[in-house]
Amino acid sequence: MWKNAFAYVTRQKFKSLLLALIIMVMATLSLLSLSLRSAVKAAGRNNFKNITNSFSLQINRYYNQGTARGAGNIKGEDISKIEQSEYVASSTKRINAVGDLVDNEIIDIDPVSGRALETKEHFEKALMVTGVGDSEKETKFVGKTYVLTAGEHLKPTDKHQVLVHEELAKKNNWKIGDKFKLRSNIYDADNEKKAEETVEVTIKGFFSGKNKRAVTFAANYYANEIITDLTTAAAMYGYTPENALYQDATFFVRGEEDLDKVFSNLQKLSIDWRAYKLLKSADNFPALQASINGVNKISRNMGILSISLAMIILSLCLLIFLQARKREAAIKLALGMNKLQIVGQFFMELLLLATFALPAAYAVAWSIGDNMQKFILQQVNRGIQRQLLQAAAAGNLGGGAESDSFNQTLQTLTLNIGAQDVVPVLIGSIVVIVISLLLASYFILHKSPKELLSDVL
Template sequence: MGICKRAVLYLVRKKGKAALLFLIFFFVSAFLLICFSILSGTEQAARELRTNIGAAFYIRPYTQMTMEGGSLSVGTTPVITQQSIVEVIAATQGQVKAYNTEHYGYAKSEQLHFIPGAGDNEASNMGKVTAVRDSELTDVFLNEEYTLLAGRHIQPEDENKILISAELATENNLEVGDVLTLTHADLGQQDGKYIDTLPEKTAFAEVEIIGIFQYEGAADSADSPTAGKAANHIYSDSHLLVNLQEQQDGIFEGEIAFYIADPLELDFLLECVEAISSIDWDNHILRENDFQYEQIAGQLQNLQELAVALIVISSVLSIVILMLILMMRIRGRIHEAGIFLSVGKSKAQIIGQFTLEAWVLLFAGFLLALLMWLLCSNTANELLFGTLAQKRGTAALQTGGGGLNYLQPDLFRFILLFTAEAGAVLLTVLVASGAILRLKPKEILSRMS
């Protein structure tokens, strides 16, 4: 009778002992499958997170103020030029995925009645304009303080396109697609009254409303002028203020944002940017934003370390438990081994049978654990990694797929895991069978008597 048939007959005959060993293999395999899946999943999630959440750095010019002779002296307002932007992009060696510019001004229109603020009058009834390259990349939209209700965002190729608030649109019965004529303006004060310091209008631009947004946040202060109210805020493309003669083409006074794909490169890129000599860093601020990547990555790292610790602990405990059980079982089968030896079976055949029995139960336990993990991995993935999809970063630049199952079983990895478990079982069987390997056939038979 071959060892395969003997192994099957033994397992059928000793159902209780076989069931116990099967359950041990099932729980050990299930636990290791979960731990290795989490270990692999956190690595994949970290890579996906870095691509999705991205990072940004910002360059903001600021006006220097000095105290001379007891009086405050205000310096000239520094600017950032398009040439400086080109140099920054070149210094980052292609790491910048997109950038956004900001410039500020004012505008009014005979077709627009702005929501009145403090001291509102005909001259001061105007709105503040923020001219941007891409409105979707502004902080208020990235942070979801503003939400686009209708239409689309401003894109770099747009000219004379604007976004207005839902409140301003309702006040003036406006909707996406309407065309207005805007003119330049500038808010000032005279004798305690808000005025327009540009009373003579020489620059006009026809603009199209391409989007309407809803804003959320703190209420306007009671002393906010009309142009300072959030409802009167207008976002425009970067060409509008140039056309209204409030900005020079290619020169920006506002903050410039640069978005990169990999937060791990942020510190290195900041060093490269700070080395640009054409930017006067005495009156420019360079700040960074990793969109909470460090905090989220730290959570993933903790989960990964926990998985490694559990793998080590469970592997050691599993080997110890298996060794104890197999030693007890095999020592109880010395009599059986002696009979096999007396009929001419070799020690290799006897150990082979013991190993085959264990491998059959291991395969059954591993297969059941794998099937159960296939059914449960989606739920476990949602519990462990579901919040990653809610993390905000450069949402407009995200390229990674959403809703991924980071715990999806990897067939190749699990074959390696099964192979490792089978090897561990073989090792424990060999150690547990030490008495059979160590003693000579006569010694085993004499012990039987």
């Protein structure tokens, strides 16, 4: 049977080449579809590795507008109640503040026009100060808006330590281990106590990052933000970590507890839940999730479309080609072969073509896969960014690191076609071949040898 299959395939070169090409295209698109989903899954794990099974406590702006400047006003005692829950293994929290840079200079260059800025009166030296318990888990580092380039991340035990932007460090000739002073800004609306504290801090590391769009205020320029410990940030407003108001807090759940179940139980705590809301940490990156979902949707549609079209086209081609082989089928039936043997012969021919088409599909998928993934990701991200820009323009939103982190999309995908992709495509190709062949062989399976011969005479 194999010998006959090989003889027919090599004799009918055009038909064989066309059928092999159909199988190869289907297998190539299927491989690319599966590899794309694998790449997205791996990228998602990498991007969300620091927030898996965690959630955040944020203000509910529908009932709670936050501080005078719109920052979070979460009470430390409410955070402590959640920290003491049996479901929480660890936590990290943030304080947002404004502080003046003493005896040094902020970045005063407009990143859009390149002209010097006249910063608003009383804020000529103002920096955004973000206090964190663990900077590695801070939203902007998790979302890759900021990337640590030198030194070490801040730990919960650190006091009066800071991470500064490379550009700010370059302007002031700072190196790791250098010290500088921060002072409260009495004109900041959130400095309700009119604190006038001065704190000397030590540089523990540098980070990089670049604004994605124009900023409204100089303080929203990435280089004009410093990441520091909770003690330093709280001091800007005359508080301690114990009585300060927090921007938000992130909690890491024990084991594999279901977050919906955790939320349901936490609602029983004596906390004013109208003022706050619980949010799954992955939901803090909606643009990233939209990017992942968008690529997955294209991948899924590509797989369905490739299989459906291949089955239709292969069935039609086989129907045409097998019509021309009615006489051959009738003679074989007359010589004593049964119908399943004849269809089996056709299946062997297709299987022989598949043995050449599938390795070719694997090679083609590797050669074009990387560029295809980049193109799909670019198209998905372009659509998301267009929506974000429209929303920002409508809401007159600024371009600070916090909003850019919130709007971060998936940036890269790594092509990897492994056995987990090849095996399903191999099985799927055989299934498609069998179904297509059965559909095209209907006239053979349901006619007698006499009827087949009469059709060709």
